[in-house]
Amino acid sequence: xxxxxxxxxxxxxxxxxxxxxxxxxxxxxxxxxxxxxxxxxxxxxxxxxxxxxxxxxxxxxxxxxxxxxxxxxxxxxxxxxxxxxxxxxxxxxxxxxxxxxxxxxxxxxxxxxxxxxxxxxxxxxxxxxxxxxxxxxxxxxxxxxxxxxxxxxxxxxxxxxxxxxxxxxxxxxxxxxxxxxxxxxxxxxxxxxxxxxxxxxxxxxxxxxxxxxxxxxxxxxxxxxxxxxxxxxxxxxxxxxxxxxxxxxxxxxxxxxxxxxxxxxxxxxxxxxxxxxxxxxxxxxxxxxxxxxxxxxxxxxxxxxxxxxxxxxxxxxxxxxxxxxxxxxxxxxxxxxxxxxxxxxxxxxxxxxxxxxxxxxxxxxxxxxxxxxxxxxxxxxxxxxxxxxxxxxxxxxxxxxxxxxxxxxxxxxxxxxxxxxxxxxxxxxxxxxxxxxxxxxxxxxxxxxxxxxxxxxxxxxxxxxxxxxxxxxxxxxxxxxxxxxxxxxxxxxxxxxxxxxxxxxxxxxxxxxxxxxxxxxxxxxxxxxxxxxxxxxxxxxxxxxxxxxxxxxxxxxxxxxxxxxxxxxxxxxxxxxxxxxxxxxxxxxxxxxxxxxxxxxxxxxxxxxxxxxxxxxxxxxxxxxxxxxxxxxxxxxxxxxxxxxxxxxxxxxxxxxxxxxxxxxxxxxxxxxxxxxxxxxxxxxxxxxxxxxxxxxxxxxxxxxxxxxxxxxxxxxxxxxxxxxxxxxxxxxxxxxxxxxxxxxxxxxxxxxxxxxxxxxxxxxxxxxxxxxxxxxxxxxxxxxxxxxxxxxxxxxxxxxxxxxxxxxxxxxxxxxxxxxxxxxxxxxxxxxxxxxxxxxxxxxxxxxxxxxxxxxxxxxxxxxxxxxxxxxxxxxxxxxxxxxxxxxxxxxxxxxxxxxxxxxxxxx
Numbered sequence: 001x002x003x004x005x006x007x008x009x010x011x012x013x014x015x016x017x018x019x020x021x022x023x024x025x026x027x028x029x030x031x032x033x034x035x036x037x038x039x040x041x042x043x044x045x046x047x048x049x050x051x052x053x054x055x056x057x058x059x060x061x062x063x064x065x066x067x068x069x070x071x072x073x074x075x076x077x078x079x080x081x082x083x084x085x086x087x088x089x090x091x092x093x094x095x096x097x098x099x100x101x102x103x104x105x106x107x108x109x110x111x112x113x114x115x116x117x118x119x120x121x122x123x124x125x126x127x128x129x130x131x132x133x134x135x136x137x138x139x140x141x142x143x144x145x146x147x148x149x150x151x152x153x154x155x156x157x158x159x160x161x162x163x164x165x166x167x168x169x170x171x172x173x174x175x176x177x178x179x180x181x182x183x184x185x186x187x188x189x190x191x192x193x194x195x196x197x198x199x200x201x202x203x204x205x206x207x208x209x210x211x212x213x214x215x216x217x218x219x220x221x222x223x224x225x226x227x228x229x230x231x232x233x234x235x236x237x238x239x240x241x242x243x244x245x246x247x248x249x250x251x252x253x254x255x256x257x258x259x260x261x262x263x264x265x266x267x268x269x270x271x272x273x274x275x276x277x278x279x280x281x282x283x284x285x286x287x288x289x290x291x292x293x294x295x296x297x298x299x300x301x302x303x304x305x306x307x308x309x310x311x312x313x314x315x316x317x318x319x320x321x322x323x324x325x326x327x328x329x330x331x332x333x334x335x336x337x338x339x340x341x342x343x344x345x346x347x348x349x350x351x352x353x354x355x356x357x358x359x360x361x362x363x364x365x366x367x368x369x370x371x372x373x374x375x376x377x378x379x380x381x382x383x384x385x386x387x388x389x390x391x392x393x394x395x396x397x398x399x400x401x402x403x404x405x406x407x408x409x410x411x412x413x414x415x416x417x418x419x420x421x422x423x424x425x426x427x428x429x430x431x432x433x434x435x436x437x438x439x440x441x442x443x444x445x446x447x448x449x450x451x452x453x454x455x456x457x458x459x460x461x462x463x464x465x466x467x468x469x470x471x472x473x474x475x476x477x478x479x480x481x482x483x484x485x486x487x488x489x490x491x492x493x494x495x496x497x498x499x500x501x502x503x504x505x506x507x508x509x510x511x512x513x514x515x516x517x518x519x520x521x522x523x524x525x526x527x528x529x530x531x532x533x534x535x536x537x538x539x540x541x542x543x544x545x546x547x548x549x550x551x552x553x554x555x556x557x558x559x560x561x562x563x564x565x566x567x568x569x570x571x572x573x574x575x576x577x578x579x580x581x582x583x584x585x586x587x588x589x590x591x592x593x594x595x596x597x598x599x600x601x602x603x604x605x606x607x608x609x610x611x612x613x614x615x616x617x618x619x620x621x622x623x624x625x626x627x628x629x630x631x632x633x634x635x636x637x638x639x640x641x642x643x644x645x646x647x648x649x650x651x652x653x654x655x656x657x658x659x660x661x662x663x664x665x666x667x668x669x670x671x672x673x674x675x676x677x678x679x680x681x682x683x684x685x686x687x688x689x690x691x692x693x694x695x696x697x698x699x700x701x702x703x704x705x706x707x708x709x710x711x712x713x714x715x716x717x718x719x720x721x722x723x724x725x726x727x728x729x730x731x732x733x734x735x736x737x738x739x740x741x742x743x744x745x746x747x748x749x750x751x752x753x754x755x756x757x758x759x760x761x762x763x764x765x766x767x768x769x770x771x772x773x774x775x776x777x778x779x780x781x782x783x784x785x786x787x788x789x790x791x792x793x794x795x796x797x798x799x800x801x802x803x804x805x806x807x808x809x810x811x812x813x814x815x816x817x818x819x820x821x822x823x824x825x826x827x828x829x830x831x832x833x834x835x836x837x838x839x840x841x842x843x844x845x846x847x848x849x850x851x852x853x854x855x856x857x858x859x860x861x862x863x864x865x866x867x868x869x870x871x872x873x874x875x876x877x878x879x880x881x882x883x884x885x886x887x888x889x890x891x892x893x894x895x896x897x898x899x900x901x902x903x904x905x906x907x908x909x
Contacts, residue, residue, distance in 0.1 A: 133283030404428030501729030838890030
């Protein structure tokens with residue numbers, strides 16, 4: 001059955017080789033014996049391209065190809081970070097590429113992922129010849145160490161009531177006559193199967209299917225529900241699965257299945273994949289039997305788009321593997337390829353079988369250069385920096401580190417002052433080009449030039465002049481030059497003119513220069529001071545800031561010379577821009593239209609008299625789309641902020657809000673104000689982007705932008721930005737509202753409700769806590785806090801709240817729930833009347849069904865007062881204590897802060 005169905009789905013495209021010019025090798029080196037890296041530039045169909053590839057020889061026993069699986073599975077990481085984590089004492093990762101496609105929402109790998117017979121996820125199998133993996137295809141390494149790229153099928157069945165039934169596939173659209181298993185990692189929360197079949201919902205599994213089930217081992221469970229023929233689209237239980245059976249004949253065979261029956265499911269792979277070291281599914285297949293042979297419609301948008309590409313390929317023997325990337329979206333250097341062109345290129349480099357992997361902004365290759373411990377990025381990612389991705393493919397060297405066969409010596413500085421010292425560090429490479437640290441104690445070290453002496457691995461500078469330090473080990477010798485100078489020419493403290501948070505620590509360093517070149521000094525000869533009460537200096541030039549907001553100096557004295565720098569200790573934030581000057585900003589778009597405006601007070605703003613409006617239309621069909629608000633001159637940030645904060649008036653479009661900073665080396669570093677898809681709110685919200693603590697200073701802020709990586713989410717929108725600021729203190733709290741500051745009596749209550757979207761402020765960042773509350777606004781707040789439905793309400797018939805009234809649905813919702821009422825005749829709601837404290841008590845008592853004592857509590861609320869019972873209920877439940885004179889003042893108007901406080905007390909009671 002499985003083979004018949006698979007054969008009916010095959011959509012194979014055979015293409016001839018296009019016009020490809022000879023490649024020019026730009027870089028080539030041996031990563032480790034058995035693995036070499038090559039970068040080459042070439043033209044294909046008149047399009048300039050830059051290709052990178054790792055050639056991997058699996059005949060060498062110490063060289064393996066493996067899969068790097070995220071932990072947890074729904075986490076993302078850059079390739080260069082992942083390989084560091086996967087390097088340990090038993091293996092060195094010497095190269096890697098991004099691999100698995102992944103779902104942007106769940107972050108889970110999109111397709112099958114198996115490691116040593118343990119399933120991480122079954123993923124999905126797509127439907128349609130324009131999809132990447134409508135034909136199940138994978139790359140893996142078999143148990144004998146041979147790599148393969150081929151189609152795959154499941155060998156699966158389930159047993160219930162003593163009868164075994166075959167399974168056609170897993171997590172794909174059910175076809176005619178098929179039985180399909182749907183697991184929790186399916187693309188949807190339900191099967192989406194039509195009614196021409198029946199479904200069995202199974203739960204209480206012995207092992208979750210998508211997290212560690214072992215292939216070939218049965219998983220037992222209990223039938224939770226049976227949905228007979230004519231039903232479909234069952235919800236997939238979190239600890240379970242759904243069996244979806246098509247057709248009346250097969251459905252009738254399962255007519256005796258009942259809820260509570262025990263069931264055993266057994267899933268394995270067909271024989272060619274069984275017991276593989278790992279399996280990573282992807283698509284489409286690009287090369288088969290040494291020829292272009294694509295399992296995707298070449299005229300589909302996915303195949304025709306010109307993008308960065310990643311692939312894995314094998315030769316005829318399966319003992320040679322190629323990791324391949326081609327850069328894109330880099331005009332004039334590498335334009336990117338269509339899938340047809342990519343397949344042609346792979347054939348040209350010797351691929352016998354080749355499989356497409358996740359591409360676009362995800363395309364990344366890392367390789368270990370000579371003398372490095374870890375691999376570094378060798379391609380040019382199209383986002384200008386690495387994207388965090390899901391599973392990766394990696395090259396592993398399992399050889400233990402051996403004796404060095406090369407010797408290299410380094411000094412912490414080649415120019416020092418008399419009386420100072422410099423340490424000698426030695427390292428080398430073993431026969432597998434692994435970096436080996438050499439203990440200087442094993443070396444013979446001596447000084448040539450009568451300028452000083454060795455004390456262990458320390459050179460002690462005694463006389464001005466030039467000379468050499470000579471080291472010897474295992475018959476190898478290396479000499480490095482060194483210069484000793486009599487006294488410093490220039491001194492400076494770094495970092496200079498910096499900002500730190502109160503109670504934080506900051507390390508300072510005194511640098512000495514001679515002729516523009518830094519020289520080494522003895523740090524014990526430096527004396528440090530701090531002025532104006534900003535803090536205390538500790539050993540080694542570390543300032544421990546006091547709990548103050550002040551500016552002072554850090555001073556250093558060396559050999560009678562003094563130098564100082566200004567230090568600002570802050571307990572608040574430091575403004576970067578208030579978005580008042582339209583001349584500072586412009587707009588840019590990548591696969592997007594973008595425009596910036598400064599609308600002034602006629603639009604939402606938080607600070608000053610204007611905000612920045614970013615209008616955008618994102619078109620991510622061919623890669624990540626981004627609309628940028630760009631500083632014409634990047635703004636230098638003082639010191640090293642912990643975070644950059646920003647008020648954003650969101651549009652709820654679930655985009656990605658990011659920024660760009662430039663480090664001291666000129667490198668562009670992206671920062672995240674939200675997760676991918678996290679710009680999901682409407683109205684004002686304060687967001688923060690963390691600054692990497694190890695970034696090289698000084699740093700500058702250059703851009704803030706909205707991005708979209710999902711090709712199915714083209715769309716327009718607009719957001720407002722205001723009050724951009726640097727935060728240096730972990731204790732800093734940005735007020736949620738400009739008029740509800742830290743000393744306001746209801747700050748906690750107001751912010752609690754605002755953070756849960758029960759209440760909201762005004763578009764200028766104010767809450768207006770002392771403004772009296774209208775009945776309409778009270779209805780809105782109650783609707784939100786009680787989560788009342790507003791889309792199917794009955795018209796309460798109030799003459800002053802017609803269906804076109806702004807808050808009609810909210811008022812109808814609270815009236816339908818018998819929480820708020822109209823006048824005695826029931827004809828008027830009086831939405832603009834101010835709410836009294838008595839009315840508030842009645843509303844809250846009804847909403848939360850509060851009961852109380854009958855003995856009067858307040859002297860101005862007699863037993864015959866219309867809201868006596870409700871006010872008593874609030875008092876009995878400690879929602880109110882009234883005024884100090886034992887009155888409640890039921891006819892007084894209620895402020896927004898007071899109503900918030902009453903709601904808070906009920907919700908947190």
